[in-house]
Amino acid sequence: MKVYKYNELFEANLSIQDLEKRSRENGSRGDVLVKKLINGDQLTINKKGQRKSISVTNSGDIVSNIIDDRGKYDSDLGEVIFKPNYRYEDVIDGDDGVRYKLNDIEKTPDFGSSRGSSLGTLETRAVESLQCLILAYRQFKRTHIKESDFIDILRLSDTEFNGYLEYVDAMDITKDLFENYLSEWGITFLKTANALFSKKIKITPRNKIDIILRPDIQYKFYQVSSKNGVCEAIKRVYHMSKVPSMSKWNPADIWAVDINNEQEIINEIEKHKSVYALNKVIDYYFDNRQLVGISLKKVDDKDEKIKLVINKMTKPPKYTFSCIKLAEDALSTASLRIEVNTSSEVGFGNAPSYMTIRTFSGSKIQNISGEVAGKSARQGKISLVKINEILRKHIGETVPTVLEIEEYGWDDEELKSEIEAINNRIVRRYGHVSPSNRQYVENRIRLVSKYQALFLAWIFIENEERRKNRRAELTVVDQTVEEMFHYALSIMFDITKSGRTPKYVRVVD
16 A cells, blocks of 8 residues: 555546546446435535535536436536537536536545545445544544644554554444545544544533543544444434434434443433433433534635534524525526525524525436535435425425326426426516526426425415514514524424434534
C-alpha cells in the first residue's frame, strides 16, 4: 500500500468520457452518477483547487434526461445534457445557488478512481464507520487531532491500528478504506471528532455547560447498522413499540457508549417496551454522557467552526410559509421549492430556508418526497405519506398518490394540461419563476412528480390566509410547513404532542 501525503490524496474531475467507463459495480460510472442523484448524495465540486460539497437541487430533471428505458445511464443522452455542441454546459443546480458543469465534479473514489475500490451504496456506512475510527483515535490521543494525524494513522502497524478498532463496532475497516475517503471526508472526520471531545455546549435544562464526550469515560463507538451491544438493544426495543420511521425518531449515525457500564445501560433499555419510556432512558444516559447518539453531517470549510446542536436543549426552530418557487416552463422540471422564513435560537439560522418537492426516483413512478437541504449536506426528508398526514390534520386535504392519479385514467396529454393550469395559477400568485432553456425528455415519471408537487402548492395557496380560529397565531399553512420541517429534521417523529424525539447531538452546517 502506498502511503500518500495528505495533499496528494486528490483526484482529477469527471469528464463525459469517464461516465462511459466501467465501474466496479458491474455498470458504468454514469450509472454511479445516476444512483448518487437519485439517492440525493452529495457531490464534491473542485474548481481551481477550491473544494466544496453540494446537494443537487435539479437531480430529478437531470436523471430523467440521461437514462434509458431500463433506468441505466445513456451516453448519447448524457452528452446532449452535459456537453452539447462539444462544450460543457452549466446544467447542475447546486443548493448554494450556483450552477455547475459535469467537469466541475471531483472524481472521488466512488466513481471508480485509481486510489481504491468503490463501495457504491455502502458509501454512507463506510464514512460513518471511519468516523467511529477517528473518534476512537481522538479518544486516546486526548488532544486535538490535525491533518498530519491521518498520515500517522496510515503508518501505524497492524497491531496498533487494530487496537483502535477494539473500540469500534462497524463494517470492516482497513487502511485502504480510510485512505480512499480522506480527500473527500478528511476535514469532516477531523472537525467532528475534535468538536465532540472539546466543544462546550448546553447539556441539561438547568443550563449545565459541558463537552459532549467526557475524557473520564472510555467509549465504544457503534455505527448504526451494528447488530451488537447497545445499538442492537435500542433497535430491538424500538421495534417492539411498533412506531414507524426509526431514523426520524432518532437519526443517530453513531452511538457512543460508556464501555464500562454498557451492560447496565442495555439492561435498563430492555426493561421498557414503549418508545416514550425509551426516550426517558436515552435522555437520562445522555445527560451523563454515558450514551450519546451522534447525527453526522459533512463539513468542508477548514476555517469554519463546526456547529453542534443537542436535540431538546433549544426550542425547535419556527417556520412560516413564504412562497413557492418554480420554473417558468411547467414541464421543464419535475420539482418545485417551498420557501419558508426561519427563526431559531441556534444551529438552524434565521435565514430563509427551503424544501424541494419532487420524486427521488429516476427509473420508476413513485410518490414525491420533500427534502430540506443545508449548506454542505442534506438535512432530512419527509415522505408523501407523512406530508398527507400533516395536511389532513391542519387543512383537511391531501395530495393524490400515484395510485389515485392512475385511477383517474388520464393520459400524458391530459396530465400535462392539468400541470400547466396549476403552474400558471401559482405563477400569477407569486411570480417566483426561473427561466428554463434546458432540453428534457417528457415521461410519465416527470409528469406525475410535477403534478403532485404542484397539487401540494395549490393546497397551500388556497389556504394561505386561513386560520383555525380568530385567535390562532399561525395560519394552517404555517402550521403545516412547520410540522413538515420538524419531521424532516427529526425534531418530531410523530405529529402528536408526545412525538418529540429523544436527546442526541446533531452536527449542523
